[in-house]
Amino acid sequence: MTDVVRTSKKLSWLLRHGAGEKGLAMTADGWAAVDDVLVLLGIDRSALDRAVERNDKNRLQVDGSLIRACQGHSLAGMPVTRPALEASWQRVRPTGSLWHGTTPAAVPAIRRDGLRPGRRTHVHLAPSPDSRVGKRFTAAVLLRIDPTELDVFEAPNGVLLTQHVPPGAIVWGG
Known part of the structure; x- marks a missing residue:
């Protein structure tokens, strides 16, 4: 498994399932600060950008200093809500x-x-x-x-x- 794939999987897990467990602050529609994600995963911005660009299902979305998983969030233990996600789609x-x-x-x-x-x-x-x-x-x-x-x-x-x-x-x- 390449570093890009490994990083992509870690990002997807954190933003779809693990934010609550890892204490990542996130909006109800799934946005988190890129800087917070970088610190939690111990990666740099270029590694994050490569993982987002090469994700085969385009699961991740970056908007300036924010990042989120487009969809696929767990309900339990995550700060996202159905109404907020739906309003963002x-x-x-x-x-x-x-x-x-x-x-x-x-x-x-x-x-x-x-x-x-x-x-x-x-x-x-x-x-x-x-x-x-x-x-x-x-x-x-x-x-x-x-x-x-x-x-x-x-x-x-x-x-x-x-x-x-x-x-x-x-x-x-x-």
Whole structure:
């Protein structure tokens, strides 16, 4: 694993899951001071910039002296809130199907309860079946979602998000 990949993984973990544990001050929509992140991770600004630029899913966003993960935050132990994240994203009205990758073991619970974010703030959806964002790359099961009745948001990296996909919005067998 290269230093850039290692740094990118550390940044993603800190900004998506570890801010509370590490005591990183963060706004409700996920922004933290770059200087604070540099100190916590023991890296310099050039290492951070390289990791952000080369992140394969564009998970990280920098705006001057601030940095955040675009999406994918844990709900517990993080200072982010759903309303603040949603206010920072663009509300979209998809006209075609959306997609969600999962495992065969998850299908019975999904049939019963729909898609829930689990320990995350939102369910991740993809705009197409071959998208590199918004679904697990190695998913064994690809679910087609009818977004008609969903509140859908788009993060800056193109991932589509919603709080819950009810079972009736999942198109089974088609």
